[in-house]
Amino acid sequence: MKDVELKEVDQEKQLMTGQTQINGCVKVTVPENAGVKYTGLSKDELIKIASTAGWVRTRWVLLVLFWFGWIGMLAGAIVIIVQAPRCKPIPEMNWWNEGPLYQISDVNEFSENGLKVEEKLDYINQMKVKGLVLGPIHTVQADQSSTLELTSINPEFGSESQLISLLDRAHRKGISIVLDLTPNYEGVSAWFNNAASVAERLKVSADILKVKFDFRALGCLNVFLLMTFRALMGSVTGLSADDASHLLNQSSVDLLLTGLPDPAEPGIRQAQVIQILYADHLQTSLGWSLSGRTLGSLASRTPAAPIRLYQMLLFTLPGTPVFSAGDEVGLKAGVSTFLSFVLLTQTVQEERTAVCDFFKALSDLKGKERSLLHGEYISLHSSPTSLAFLRLWDQSERFLVALNWGNDSVTMTLTYSDLPAEARVRASTDTENLAVDSKVSVEKLELGPKQAVLLSYAFPG
Numbered sequence: 001m002k003d004v005e006l007k008e009v010d011q012e013k014q015l016m017t018g019q020t021q022i023n024g025c026v027k028v029t030v031p032e033n034a035g036v037k038y039t040g041l042s043k044d045e046l047i048k049i050a051s052t053a054g055w056v057r058t059r060w061v062l063l064v065l066f067w068f069g070w071i072g073m074l075a076g077a078i079v080i081i082v083q084a085p086r087c088k089p090i091p092e093m094n095w096w097n098e099g100p101l102y103q104i105s106d107v108n109e110f111s112e113n114g115l116k117v118e119e120k121l122d123y124i125n126q127m128k129v130k131g132l133v134l135g136p137i138h139t140v141q142a143d144q145s146s147t148l149e150l151t152s153i154n155p156e157f158g159s160e161s162q163l164i165s166l167l168d169r170a171h172r173k174g175i176s177i178v179l180d181l182t183p184n185y186e187g188v189s190a191w192f193n194n195a196a197s198v199a200e201r202l203k204v205s206a207d208i209l210k211v212k213f214d215f216r217a218l219g220c221l222n223v224f225l226l227m228t229f230r231a232l233m234g235s236v237t238g239l240s241a242d243d244a245s246h247l248l249n250q251s252s253v254d255l256l257l258t259g260l261p262d263p264a265e266p267g268i269r270q271a272q273v274i275q276i277l278y279a280d281h282l283q284t285s286l287g288w289s290l291s292g293r294t295l296g297s298l299a300s301r302t303p304a305a306p307i308r309l310y311q312m313l314l315f316t317l318p319g320t321p322v323f324s325a326g327d328e329v330g331l332k333a334g335v336s337t338f339l340s341f342v343l344l345t346q347t348v349q350e351e352r353t354a355v356c357d358f359f360k361a362l363s364d365l366k367g368k369e370r371s372l373l374h375g376e377y378i379s380l381h382s383s384p385t386s387l388a389f390l391r392l393w394d395q396s397e398r399f400l401v402a403l404n405w406g407n408d409s410v411t412m413t414l415t416y417s418d419l420p421a422e423a424r425v426r427a428s429t430d431t432e433n434l435a436v437d438s439k440v441s442v443e444k445l446e447l448g449p450k451q452a453v454l455l456s457y458a459f460p461g
Contacts, residue, residue: 088394103323107134142188278377312452402445402455403452407450420460423439
């Protein structure tokens with residue numbers, strides 16, 4: 001045993017009375033051996049115990065349980081993988097299928113510096129545009145085929161160096177450049193009334209154009225022509241859906257702009273036109289354009305309905321939406337596109353800003369939602385003044401589009417196997433009654449006059 005003195009003299013404590021108190025000392029006796037040290041079992045003892053029948057059985061039971069559990073988990077994983085629904089393979093897409101194309105027919109009207117369109121590439125990029133369709137800008141005198149020079153740029157529009165600079169800047173932003181090569185764009189007949197002869201000259205010029213300008217795509221021709229470009233786009237107007245379908249089969253163009261559906265036709269006929277083109281062709285070859293150099297602006301062609309209604313229609317159809325410069329703000333024919341930019345950036349007109357924001361929102365959805373990008377098209381409703389259809393892809397979010405360009409409200413009775421009772425509003429021309437992100441009934445969808453709505457709902461599986 002050992003005596004230990006904890007403290008001989010503690011610090012003095014000063015009492016309130018002024019007297020000093022000195023603490024005492026404490027001695028504690030501590031045993032030198034506080035306890036017996038535990039050494040555990042020896043090796044021989046452990047081997048002896050481990051060899052007993054009880055421990056042997058325990059080890060075998062645990063080993064069998066481990067392997068049964070492991071095999072069970074492996075079998076369960078295999079069952080889950082086998083029974084899980086297979087994802088559909090993503091279809092092959094081309095760059096012109098990934099977003100809208102933007103036509104600039106008159107570069108001088110669009111930009112005060114002609115081909116220096118690169119000054120507005122940031123604005124164009126904000127709209128998620130995937131390709132610019134320029135011109136025509138080549139040299140030709142009206143109705144004189146001998147003056148056609150596809151490799152020469154009309155000096156009224158700019159120079160070759162400006163075009164090369166535009167190509168470089170646009171490609172760095174992920175925007176492709178398409179040239180409108182309509183041969184006789186200033187004359188009466190686009191093909192000088194001699195399509196075969198002009199087509200032969202275009203074939204000879206193809207390699208020169210590709211090497212000289214390094215185009216990703218060339219075209220927007222009035223079809224009937226096969227060339228060795230990376231992509232060939234055709235544009236026709238005035239054809240029926242059946243004739244356009246036949247032309248698409250015969251010409252083998254990569255993308256055909258048909259000017260359909262005609263906004264002047266009833267909704268029932270528009271639904272039929274869409275179905276004919278969609279049923280007979282891959283949507284990667286379908287281009288939807290209701291405006292252009294020969295058709296005029298979208299706002300001028302559809303004056304009876306808000307521009308946003310037809311923006312929604314073009315963005316949600318199966319294929320590539322194609323717009324003319326100014327369509328994104330509702331610009332009408334006869335108004336300078338460049339002046340429109342000035343008005344937007346300086347006076348910020350509320351209506352045009354709202355239309356442009358609506359356009360950007362739809363373009364953003366088109367580019368990132370698989371159902372809108374390459375999903376199936378299913379017609380749900382059509383009447384003389386209204387139309388509704390569904391876009392869906394595998395297990396991705398579904399999108400329901402409803403449009404009413406009539407003067408009266410409509411109630412659409414929509415039926416489909418996986419339609420829910422309610423769906424979420426993603427875009428709407430009637431924000432008072434159909435606010436974005438609100439929930440609306442789908443079974444009896446009510447839509448006001450000259451209104452459109454884009455709804456979405458999750459895959460029900």
